[in-house]
Amino acid sequence: TNDATSATNSTNSATSTTSSMPYARVTAVFESIEHESSRLKITALVADFFLHILNTSTPENLTKIVYLFINRLGPDYEPDLELGLGETLLIKAISECYGRPPAKIKKDYQKVGDLGLVAQNSRSGQPTMFKPVALDVDTVFDNLTKIAKSTGKDSQAKKIALIKKMLTACDLKSNEAKFLIRSLEGKLRIGLAEKTVLIGLAQAFVAYEGSSKVGKTIKTANTATAEEVVREAFSQVPNYEIIIKHAYAHGIFNLLDHCQLTPGIPLKPMLAKPTKSISEVLDRFQGEEFTCEYKYDGERAQVHMLSDGLVRIYSRNSEDMSQRYPDLISIAKDFLKKQEGADNNVSSMILDCEAVAWDRVNKKILPFQVLSTRKRKGVDEKDITVHICLFAFDLLYLDNVSLITKSLKERRQVMTENLIPIEGKFQFATAKNSSNLDELQQFLDQSVKDACEGLMVKMLNGNESYYEPSKRSRNWLKLKKDYLAGVGDSLDLVVIGAYIGKGKRTGSYGGFLLASYNSDTGEYETTCKIGTGFSDEDLVQIHAKLHPTEISQPKPYFVYDTTNSNAKPDVWFEPSMIFEVLTADLSLSPIYKAGHQQYGKGISLRFPRFLRIRDDKGIEDGTNSEQVAEFYERQANIN
Numbered sequence: 278t279n280d281a282t283s284a285t286n287s288t289n290s291a292t293s294t295t296s297s298m299p300y301a302r303v304t305a306v307f308e309s310i311e312h313e314s315s316r317l318k319i320t321a322l323v324a325d326f327f328l329h330i331l332n333t334s335t336p337e338n339l340t341k342i343v344y345l346f347i348n349r350l351g352p353d354y355e356p357d358l359e360l361g362l363g364e365t366l367l368i369k370a371i372s373e374c375y376g377r378p379p380a381k382i383k384k385d386y387q388k389v390g391d392l393g394l395v396a397q398n399s400r401s402g403q404p405t406m407f408k409p410v411a412l413d414v415d416t417v418f419d420n421l422t423k424i425a426k427s428t429g430k431d432s433q434a435k436k437i438a439l440i441k442k443m444l445t446a447c448d449l450k451s452n453e454a455k456f457l458i459r460s461l462e463g464k465l466r467i468g469l470a471e472k473t474v475l476i477g478l479a480q481a482f483v484a485y486e487g488s489s490k491v492g493k494t495i496k497t498a499n500t501a502t503a504e505e506v507v508r509e510a511f512s513q514v515p516n517y518e519i520i521i522k523h524a525y526a527h528g529i530f531n532l533l534d535h536c537q538l539t540p541g542i543p544l545k546p547m548l549a550k551p552t553k554s555i556s557e558v559l560d561r562f563q564g565e566e567f568t569c570e571y572k573y574d575g576e577r578a579q580v581h582m583l584s585d586g587l588v589r590i591y592s593r594n595s596e597d598m599s600q601r602y603p604d605l606i607s608i609a610k611d612f613l614k615k616q617e618g619a620d621n622n623v624s625s626m627i628l629d630c631e632a633v634a635w636d637r638v639n640k641k642i643l644p645f646q647v648l649s650t651r652k653r654k655g656v657d658e659k660d661i662t663v664h665i666c667l668f669a670f671d672l673l674y675l676d677n678v679s680l681i682t683k684s685l686k687e688r689r690q691v692m693t694e695n696l697i698p699i700e701g702k703f704q705f706a707t708a709k710n711s712s713n714l715d716e717l718q719q720f721l722d723q724s725v726k727d728a729c730e731g732l733m734v735k736m737l738n739g740n741e742s743y744y745e746p747s748k749r750s751r752n753w754l755k756l757k758k759d760y761l762a763g764v765g766d767s768l769d770l771v772v773i774g775a776y777i778g779k780g781k782r783t784g785s786y787g788g789f790l791l792a793s794y795n796s797d798t799g800e801y802e803t804t805c806k807i808g809t810g811f812s813d814e815d816l817v818q819i820h821a822k823l824h825p826t827e828i829s830q831p832k833p834y835f836v837y838d839t840t841n842s843n844a845k846p847d848v849w850f851e852p853s854m855i856f857e858v859l860t861a862d863l864s865l866s867p868i869y870k871a872g873h874q875q876y877g878k879g880i881s882l883r884f885p886r887f888l889r890i891r892d893d894k895g896i897e898d899g900t901n902s903e904q905v906a907e908f909y910e911r912q913a914n915i916n
């Protein structure tokens with residue numbers, strides 16, 4: 278029954294049953310979601326619509342529609358698929374399309390606060406000489422991709438031409454222009470987060486299979502399992518095209534048989550929960566065998582070896598870093614030669630590591646700050662001065678076999694038996710198995726002396742020690758020496774505004790407004806103002822990076838106190854940068870907003886101090902509002 282006919286393009290859409298869908302159908306659903314506040318109802322709207330696509334169209338079309346819903350154009354690991362166009366360019370396109378001066382558009386924008394609406398309103402009243410062909414999903418998707426990929430000196434003009442073409446085709450009576458502009462800006466702001474899209478997808482498949490195969494109502498328990506399956510599949514293979522294709526062909530409940538780790542597709546890394554003390558660690562792992570490893574302070578590197586011998590390195594954020602680390606590719610090629618006497622070389626592999634700056638003369642680890650001075654683009658191996666040592670802590674896949682459902686003890690054994698350490702280039706993470714408090718304290722102190730951040734404590738045996746892609750798991754705890762006095766960890770927060778510098782800081786920003794991402798609502802909720810911990814160079818560098826991202830209005834998805842001037846910055850930014858910050862503690866605040874739905878008031882950081890820019894994290898991967906609330910709850914003395 279599953280007709281897997283491939284998607285047809287827009288040229289024959291009029292006749293084919295698998296035709297591309299009118300874009301207006303998609304924006305109508307966006308509109309309904311925008312006006313809905315109940316999460317359950319939003320999920321149902323998403324699921325119903327996806328079910329409709331499954332019933333009437335192809336998996337290819339469903340994939341494109343899912344991407345439009347999450348405002349992306351392909352998997353995270355594929356480069357150059359980002360939208361997020363600046364307001365100046367969009368104002369120019371809207372102005373040229375409707376023949377209204379940019380100043381007028383800008384003024385409307387200041388009034389309305391939403392360029393999408395401004396575009397839609399500019400549209401009305403325009404005389405239409407002829408009725409343009411309606412926009413369909415294929416055309417919009419293809420054009421958005423062209424816009425994202427367009428670079429070089431004519432790219433601005435090309436982008437504007439494509440935007441104008443699409444705006445002209447928007448139906449006068451629909452809201453297409455509004456959502457098209459918002460998509461181009463990089464955020465739909467309809468209160469829909471990716472989490473909900475995944476759940477909606479699972480529900481749609483359950484209903485689709487229920488109606489097409491057995492014709493019975495599907496039980497909730499089934500739906501919950503399907504959600505778990507889709508989430509798990511996505512954390513191993515973060516690619517909607519592959520997931521939808523397999524769910525369609527084999528059924529949602531068989532998805533995990535078909536979506537497994539694949540060298541060349543970076544999986545979402547497993548993450549750790551913070552802890553504040555060794556005794557907290559001992560409480561957690563009471564009676565279980567656990568292991569401690571150095572927590573190296575560098576950059577996470579997922580090393581893949583594909584079956585054709587190609588080596589690829591991916592960041593924590595699934596970005597391909599192979600060009601940035603040509604030296605690591607050479608190192609990997611060396612250690613991938615198996616031990617002497619072994620039958621054959623490694624044929625395929627996924628290895629989880631931390632890449633750390635290494636002093637080749639004194640044979641020791643260098644601090645993260647040194648690593649961060651490495652060039653990010655156009656790196657030529659022979660010009661490299663900051664060398665890297667790769668510290669491997671987990672092996673997830675070897676010779677066509679996924680190891681993630683083996684115990685950590687077994688994974689380690691396979692790792693050490695198959696790969697050969699090379700001093701100063703490729704080493705295994707220093708580890709110690711002990712549950713003695715004094716020994717652990719010594720090991721923690723030693724890790725810091727050896728230029729590490731502290732320890733990672735991990736469950737060693739049984740299914741609790743399986744590798745859990747994308748999960749922040751309590752089977753991995755991080756114990757950071759420097760942060761034990763505060764909340765136990767640093768926070769990674771998004772910079773959404775700044776205060777103009779005075780005195781010594783004239784000419785740059787003097788302080789910043791930070792926010793946490795709310796992964797349920799897609800909003801950014803303010804957490805604090807920060808002005809401490811910056812060196813003069815930091816401020817110069819940050820100003821240079823953030824100045825071009827200034828926007829004339831706060832985004833409608835910024836949640837901040839409009840009445841208190843302290844909580845309202847002088848300039849706002851398009852979210853693009855994450856600061857890692859320390860705090861003395863967290864408290865409820867009348868003017869900040871993180872977690873405000875839960876507590877009435879928001880949670881804010883007291884005495885925040887800047888540590889560094891986190892450019893290995895995506896803007897939605899920082900400490901989210903839910904985690905801020907967790908930190909707050911975990912503080913010993915809440916009153």
Ligand code: ATP
Nearest residue numbers: 548549570571572573574576577631670706733755
């Ligand atoms: P952090 O701010 O602590 O780096 P994070 O959100 O990037 O936070 P966490 O899960 O909190 O990630 O901490 C784990 C990170 O520590 C990993 O992403 C990895 O880059 C690094 N790391 C260093 N040594 C190890 C190790 N032995 N095992 C696992 N991760 C390690």
